[in-house]
Amino acid sequence: MANRIVVKNLEAGYGSVQVLHGVSVEVNDGETVVLLGTNGNGKSTLIKCIMGILPHTGGELYLEIDGERVDLAGKAPEEIVNLGVALVPEGRRLFPMLTVEENLLLGAYRPDARKDIDRNLAFCFEAFPILEERKHQLAGSMSGGEQQMLAVARALMSAPRILLVDEPSVGLAPIFVSRVIQKIQELKEKYNLTVLMAEQNFNQAVKIADRGYIIVHGQIEFEGKDTDELRENEMVKKFYLGV
């Protein structure tokens, strides 16, 4: 059963400031696609459009869930979550004054996920044993790396088919970045997720990406069919590898 994200000539912005100028991105079933771009180029804006937090002003945006096309225009975030889309937000955006367990339960807010809540909680604790140890601790009192793990686990609680990950490396020590990236890869294989990851840490992102796009000033400047193509690209060499 195929789950895809299709973005065609998408335009969006904030007020009178247009950020995305005709972005086209496709993520096919079971793929991990990375969206590369430095700050201010529109990565998070695209993610916000897919989640329904920001309405797009032009172009097409639809998902295929189990092969069935669902147009996202005008859909509220809770409807999109209920289609099976989960987000690991930039900067984690946990509920700092709630416990680890309460954070995880909130991940399963969508009605379809509530019935499997015990099973999914068990999966999360199995994947992230540290979270079980700390389940009664306030989320805000954990280290940055643990918080990022919690953000990933919380997204999985909704039993998603499509996972959006917005800059998982922000504010983390390199060793934690590697671990988080590794974990995303493991979980993707285990649950057969379709993953779109926005990232500016090239070396970390290509470890798990099948292919990728480079976004510059709200436009896709380059599409790499595999990681080698990305690595050979002049722009990547200049901006991300410092060659």
Added chain:
Amino acid sequence: MKSKGHLLHIAVALAVVLVAFLITNSMENRYYYKASYVVLQYVVLATAWNILGGYTGYVNFGTAAFFAMGSYTAVALIKLWKPPLYVLLVAGGAVSGLLGLGIGYLTLRLRGVFFSIATLALAVVLQMFMTNWEFVGGGAGTAILKPRSVPFFSNYDEFLFFVMASLAVAAVFVAWLIENSWVGRGMAAIRDNEEAAECMGVPILKLKLFATTVSGAMMGIAGAPFSYFVVFIEPSSAFHLDYAVNSLAMPMVGGTTTWLGPLIGAVLVGTAQQIATVTLSAEMNLLIVGSLLVGFVVFAPEGLVGLFRKLRGRAMGRSA
């Protein structure tokens, strides 16, 4: 297991109502009914405030507006055709609930202190409106005659005490239900991080409107019997600042994240105020509330419930 917990709670709730009824059949002194009525009224108001302010994190300074709208809805109906009390309760709740819904729609984009200012302004505007509405007494106020007798009760004050006790039980029960549901969990998410809640698929718009409506309706229901209780109603008493301050301070003292907090806070602070009114002076009320509020915000920001949990956590940590 869960349904057993439900049954226990329902049994306790019914027992409290029964005790309230038995008291009215055994106790004579009318002062105690008056004083208890005020405390119970604050249990309803504090619990109602807490659904929006404590659970959802939107601080409402306009309790007096919702309370007074319930009262004045009742006054208008009494002037028209003197319906039975339950009609007044339903009507007062409906008007204040609609007011809450409207305010929710108007102030959805306002967060933090801006929402609070808007609710404060609401109270001022509505008080001005009532002051100029002659039909319900206008600025001079109006006297309301309470029904002379009521079945099963020896006088109307005892009946009102029983009604308010039942309303308090119902309010706390509703708060408990909300707290232990997905609605309550979603509200906690909004309180803690609204943007994250949105990303998790929490329907924040619906939940906020639900909170403003339920909270407003409960305040309106609490206000509906008010004119029978005080016998003479005027805008400055129905819109009194006490309601806004107390219904905010009581949950703060008790603890805002559980149903128990506003209950404990209202009983303790409300009783202290009643005692102070008799022994010291009526003006000491707000002084007591003010000092308690400052004290708790500084020393126990999570209220008595939070303080108790912390102490118990420490004791368990020591014994382990």
